[in-house]
Amino acid sequence: MSTETTETFEFQVEARQLLHLMIHSIYSNKDVFLRELISNASDALDKIRLAALRDSSLDADISDLHIDIEADKSARTLTVRDNGIGMSRDEVVALIGTIANSGTAQFLKELKEAEDASAAEGLIGQFGVGFYASFMVADEVTLVTRRAGESQGTRWTSTGEGTYTVDTVDDAPQGTAVTLHLKPEDTEDRLYDYAEPWKIREIVKRYSDFITWPVRMAPEPRTDAGADGSGGEGAEGAENTDAAPPAPETLNSMKALWARSRDEVTDEEYHELYKHISHDWQDPLETIRLQAEGTFEYQALLFLPSHAPHDLFNQGYKRGVQLYVKRVFIMEDCDALMPSYLRFVKGVVDAQDLSLNVSREMLQQDRQIQLMNRRLAKKVLATVKDLRTKAPERYATFWREFGAVVKEGLIGDYENRDALLEVSSFATTHDEEAPTTLRQYVERMPEGQEHIFYLTGESRQALENSPHMETFRAKGIEVLLLTDPVDEVWVDSVPAYDGKQLRSVAKGEVDLGTEEEKQEAEKERKQHQEQFAGLLTWMSEHLKENVKEVRLSSRLTVSPACLVSDTHDVTPALESMYRAMGQSLPHTKRILELNPSHALVGGLNQAHGERPGDDVLAETAELLYDMALLAEGGTPNDPARFVKLMADRIERTL
Known part of the structure; x- marks a missing residue:
């Protein structure tokens, strides 16, 4: 059988340690051993x-390229066989006989110095040793291979301990066969056996369903009983020696929809794949295809769902798309490929080559991944923009379901900020039903308006009734009504759009109207300032524990008072959000603005001039502050005292 003497090799100490690590520590799921063998x-x-194709003289049969899987439960063996390129004896020794050609000792040193398990897995990425995953489930592994064009084959055998043997065989078929002598069932804590056909089908379907080549499994051997259970031979049931053997079962679909042209795939096939990978029962809202060519090639098939999952904002929400490498399944939720604000996007990314760790379970942080992340994000945002212009109804559905998540990108994704602003839409005082884009807002701005105005809060109704809106409503100036929690954050991260600054109507001073109107308003303000100077000074001192200043307002037309923040101060809502996240912030005092045209403020000013320091005046000042808090949805500092003071005032009017 052999023309060369069998050679026995001994693993070096470092290699034995590394092999032990491979078998016992690296893979979190033993099922991947079969994925690795099929991938090879x-x-x-x-x-x-x-x-x-390159060498027409090559003595190789390529008429039926395929992968065979044979399981023998009685012998407890599992064989994965291909009729591919095969390996020469020298290649077996170089590629299979040694775990790493160099650097093993240094690798182990760095591994021992790694501070945590994730760092250890990252170091393993430089060693391509997926074949050794077989020893997780096998006591012994035998590899028989013959390189195409050569006459002799090679056998490699090892128990994964101290040694391995290599010998030459004369009758090896073209390709490679790896036979695993599976560990006894009682040595593994599992509910299934890797020689079970159903388990093999499950693994192939999960990890290798879309690879190009057919993965076939030989049928289970027939027992002595007849196929119909009638039991054995007889006059009617004698064995038919001429009957054809049952055909092998093809386990994978080989239908990688992303690798086929658009004309070859129906919407129903796309929808079926989406439902399979997303576990959603509804059709997707939109299908996105992307093919990147050049030095780094990959294909992507992405889906925008038609509704948001209930746990979209939960901390444990699994985000990311499925990752394949050459159609081999690698990772279920690869969050490195999609920014968090697009975590609802489902789909598949299939790369031709990626830097993976040995178990293919953790991506290395390399430039390719970052480039893919950036391009996929740009493609999704471009698709949403197309929806807004070409399919407004579907865009409206998308934004209703996912707008609050997409706006998270405005906080940190500076590269795509302009694109994010273009696809975003907001509730507005211009239209009670239809939201507006910033582009539409700017196009409607009257001559002389310099800023884009907005107001944040809990609901549209609360914002529309806010005293901060009074002068804007009176002058017919459009205001964006922002009610998502994320709005409190991103408005401070986006200084401007199309050269127009974003301004909160509840912050800073309000300066509206034409130049002539502004001059008239300034003249009136100076007159009021002189008239109310004493009251403002007294109230600022009396309420100094709660406010940084009391001043006259140019934004109020109906309400007696309101609270505003300085232009760059943190809003109360944002302050509460930070505290809820465990971040301690000092309390920011706000400004109490008084409406000089309101009868209550005018009466208070007159009373202060007649009897300054009166207790009733002090209580009235406190009531004005608490009323301003209530008007914006806040709570008085001392609700019981507020109720008592209000009851006393009401009683005096009866």
């Missing part, structure tokens, strides 16, 4: 097809 077989089939 698929690569071998790709190589022989290319080799045959």
Whole structure:
């Protein structure tokens, strides 16, 4: 059988340690051993097809390239066989016989110095040793291979301990066969056996369903009983020696929709794939295809869901798309490929080559991943923009379901901020039903308006009734009504749009109207300032524990008072959000603005001039402050005292 003497090799100490690590520590899911073997077989089939195209004289059969899986439960063996390129004896020794050609000792040193498990897994990424995953489930592994064009094959055998043997065989078929002598069932804490056909089907369907080549499994051997259970031979049931053997079962679909042209795939097929990977029962809102070519090639098939999942804002929400490498499933939720504000996007990304760790379970942080993340995000945002212009109804559905999540990108994704602003829409005083884009807002701005005005709060109704809106409503100036919690954050991160600053109507001073109107308002303000100077000074001192200043307002036309923040101060809502997240912030005092045209403020000013320091005046000042808090949805500092003072005032009017 052999033309060369069998050689026995001994693993070096470092290699034995690394092999032990491979078997016992690296893989979190033992099922991946079969994925690794099928992936290696698929690569071998790709190589022989290319080799045959380049060299017409190559003595190789490529008429039926495939992968076979044979399981024998009685013998407890599992074989994965391909008729691909195969390996020579020298290649077996170089590629299979040693775990790493160099750097093993240094690698182990760095591994021992790693501070945590994730760092250890990252170091393993430089070693391509997926084949050794077989020893997680096998006591012994035998590899028989023959390189296409050569006459002799090679056998490699090892128990994964101290040694391995290599010998030459004369009758090896083209390709490679890896036979695993599975561990006894009682040595593994599992509810299934890797020789079970149903388990093999499950693993292939999960990890290798879309690879190019057919993965076939031989049928289970027939028992002595007849197929119909009638039991054995007889006059009517004698064995038919001429009957054809049952055909192998093809386990994978080979239908990688992202690798087929648009004309070859129906909407129903797209929708079926979306439902399979998302576990959603509804059709997707939109299908997105992307093919990147050049130095780094990958394909993406993404879906925008038609509704938001109930746990979209939960901390444990699993985000990311499925990652494949050469159609081999690698990761379920690869969050490195999609920014968090697009975490609802589902789909598949299939790369031709990626830097993966040995178990293919953790991506290395390299430039390719970052480039893919950026391009996928741009493609999704471009699709949403197209929806807004070409399919307004579907865009409205998308924004209603996912707008609050997309706006998270305005906080940190500076590169895509302009694109995010273009696809965003907001509730507005211009239209009670239809939201507006910033582009539409700017186009409607009257001559002389310099800023984009907005107001944040809990609901549209509360914002429309806010005293901060009074002068804007009176002058017919449009205001964006922002009611999502994220709005409190991103408005401070986006200084301007199209050269127009974003301004809160509840912050800073209000300066509206034409130049002539502004001059008239300034003249009136100076007159009021002189008239109310004493009251403002007294109230500022009396309420200094709660406010930083009391001043006259140019934004109030109906209400007696309101509270505003300085232009760059943190709003009360944002302050509460930070505290809820465990971040301690000092309390920011606000400004109490008084409406000089309101009868209550005028009466208070007159009373202060007649009897300054009166207790009733002090209580009235406190009531004005608490009323301003209530008007914006806040709570008085001392609700019981507020109720008592209000009851006393009402009683005096009866």
